[in-house]
Amino acid sequence: MAESLRAAGSRPQSVELRDMLFEDERALWSIERGSSPIIATAIHEGHSVRTDLADQYALMSDERLREEDPYTAYTICDVQNRVTFHRSRFEVDLNRNRDGAIYLSPEQAWGLRVWSGVLPPEFIEASLQIHDAYYETLKTTLRGIERQFGRFVLLDVHSYNHRRDGREAAPTEQASAPDINIGTFSMDRQRWTPVVDALIAHLTSFEIDGRPIDVRENVAFQGKGEQTRFVHEHFPNSGCAIAIEFKKFFMDEWTGEPDVEILDQLRNMISTAVPVLEKALDGQP
Numbered sequence: 001m002a003e004s005l006r007a008a009g010s011r012p013q014s015v016e017l018r019d020m021l022f023e024d025e026r027a028l029w030s031i032e033r034g035s036s037p038i039i040a041t042a043i044h045e046g047h048s049v050r051t052d053l054a055d056q057y058a059l060m061s062d063e064r065l066r067e068e069d070p071y072t073a074y075t076i077c078d079v080q081n082r083v084t085f086h087r088s089r090f091e092v093d094l095n096r097n098r099d100g101a102i103y104l105s106p107e108q109a110w111g112l113r114v115w116s117g118v119l120p121p122e123f124i125e126a127s128l129q130i131h132d133a134y135y136e137t138l139k140t141t142l143r144g145i146e147r148q149f150g151r152f153v154l155l156d157v158h159s160y161n162h163r164r165d166g167r168e169a170a171p172t173e174q175a176s177a178p179d180i181n182i183g184t185f186s187m188d189r190q191r192w193t194p195v196v197d198a199l200i201a202h203l204t205s206f207e208i209d210g211r212p213i214d215v216r217e218n219v220a221f222q223g224k225g226e227q228t229r230f231v232h233e234h235f236p237n238s239g240c241a242i243a244i245e246f247k248k249f250f251m252d253e254w255t256g257e258p259d260v261e262i263l264d265q266l267r268n269m270i271s272t273a274v275p276v277l278e279k280a281l282d283g284q285p
Helices: 014-019 051-056 061-067 121-149 193-204 226-234 260-282
Strands: 029-032 038-042 081-085 152-160 180-183 215-217 239-247
Touching: 029 121, 038 121, 038 260, 051 121, 081 121, 121 152, 121 226, 152 226, 152 260, 180 193, 193 215, 193 239, 193 260, 226 239
Parallel strands: 038 081, 038 152, 152 239, 180 215
Antiparallel strands: 029 081, 180 239
16 A cells, blocks of 8 residues: 555546555455554445345445545555455444444435345344444454553544535535544543644645645534444543544545545645654643
8 A cells, every 4th residue: 555546647547546445355344553552444435245235235336435435545544553444334334333333214324225125134133243343353453552552542534525416516615514524522522632633733734736724623523423432432541533534525426536636645644643643642641
């Protein structure tokens, strides 16, 4: 993953760029472990679904892709500790609690009819076992980082749509859709203020296309996902989980086509945030 997306040269197709992020689509997730108290995750990156589910979907592949978070794994690929989930959130959504992790009704899935019929209970249970296994693995991984460093920061990286009315329609107004939304709902905000404020200041210091990055807290999203909640429940004094939502200004959310230059800049923002966060953690009690 060391090469820049620019190295793709004449390969602008999103499918080809996504292939750079997958070594084996049979994998549920990939974990890289380094020597740092900072860990980043891309749990909505995945697009593949298991074989026995494939003919159960009412949604086409491109419809699923529109609500997934492609290229988020690329933005974190320089972080020593990182986790990428390779399965689609339409198989199991790791950022929802167990009861809501399978989209069984349109109300759970942006009004989309996900399944062609009633999903058999054994299919549901198989997906929920993945949810259970992921959180067991995450807890073990974070315990290891906690033992080594005493505390850690988890960057829970996602992306979100801002052109839901169509490719040619006006996007969501900037007032409601910052370029980067920082979600802090489930954390002890006062305790982790030096860490969160350092991250926001770092991200805000960048420009894209000659304009400052619009970074705001709890605007489009509040960070109410399951993963940040899980971290703060199980690591209340040592774990700071920050939800980062990149607006999909780095891609065409209707075709999946990425803007390579902007993606490289986002990758640099995350990479250079690591020493900033490590320094901020040093000052934590």
